Amino acid sequence: MRLFADWHVHTRYSDGRGTPEEMVAAAARRGLREVAITDHGPRGMFIGVRDAGVYRELKAQAARLSRRYAVRVLVGAEANVISLRGELDVPAELIPELDVLAAGLHPQVWCRPWWRTLTWILPNRLGKTWGWLRERMRQVNTMALVAAVQNNPLTFITHPDLVMAVDLDRVARACAATGCAMEINTGHHYDRDAVVQAALRRGAPLVVNSDAHLPASVGALDVGARLLDKYRVPPEQVLNAIRPG
Ligand SMILES: [Zn+2]
Ligand SMILES: [Zn+2]
Incomplete structure (x- = not known):
């Protein structure tokens, strides 16, 4: 496909290594028509944007870069899910200004209320050692991610089931109901087949992104494209697929 x-790419405004211009130039070299800069939300521990105003700064740069590189440059956020009710760390008033709203579960985040970091994020990290805790946290993570899908106008969820385990079938059902896509993330090694299979079972949209933190990784989407071919996913189900005809 x-x-x-x-x-889904990051710049120096969060934990990426490239400037916005370097990332856009890389997208142009790859022959992409569109690239979205989606830096981490402000509550990501040590890596989030310093405040939500950064997204407005990026919007101002995006218009200039779109003209210079003949690539449509979108500005979005990779928001963190920061509570079990699915709240995001990007302020609600900013959301209508963003071209793309992505959200994901991350194990380095300051939650709301703060002590939730101890009762949710920390056990997820300990769950790598203790299987019973992992299963308990899988249920909690699923509840939070499903609530985020239901309560926010998300374009897609980033890397579902990477590090913070979720029930992909329940997540896919929520995505199918709202039109939020499930990401096939080519920048991380995890069970991407299971994501595609759940999306196909439940009819959820998919999207393939690089999660590039370096210019060289922008548009490195081949692994995801091959996966879509392997499962014969129809292009209509993939947000960033070129439709035939
Ligand atoms: Zn992420
Ligand atoms: Zn990311």
Whole structure:
């Protein structure tokens, strides 16, 4: 399957290594029609944008870069899910200004209320050692991610079931109901087949992104494109697929 966009890249405004211009230039070299800069939300521990105003700064740069590189530059956020009710760390008033709203579960985040960091994020980290805790946390993570899908106008969820385990079938059901896509993230090694299988079972949209933190990784989507071919996913189900005809 051929893809026209990479809607998940990070810059120096969060934990990426490239400037916005370097990332956009890389997208142009790859022949992409669109790229979205989606830096981490402000509550990511040590890596989030310093405040939500950064997204407005990026929007101002994006218009200039779109003209210079003939690539449509979108500005979005990779928001953190920060509570079990699915709240995001990007302020609600900013959301209508963003071109792309992504959200994901991350094990380095300051929760709301703060003590939730101890009762949710910490046990997820300990669950790597203790299987029973992992299963308990899988249920909690699923509840939080499903609530985020139901309560926010998300374009897609980032890398579902990476590090913080979820029940992909329940997540896919929520995504199918709202039109939020499930990401096939080519920048991390995890069970991407299971994501595609759950999306196909439940009819959830998919999207393939690089999660590039370096210019060289922008648009490196081949692993995801091959996976879509392997499962014969129809292009209509993939947000960034080039539709035939
Ligand atoms: Zn992420
Ligand atoms: Zn990311």
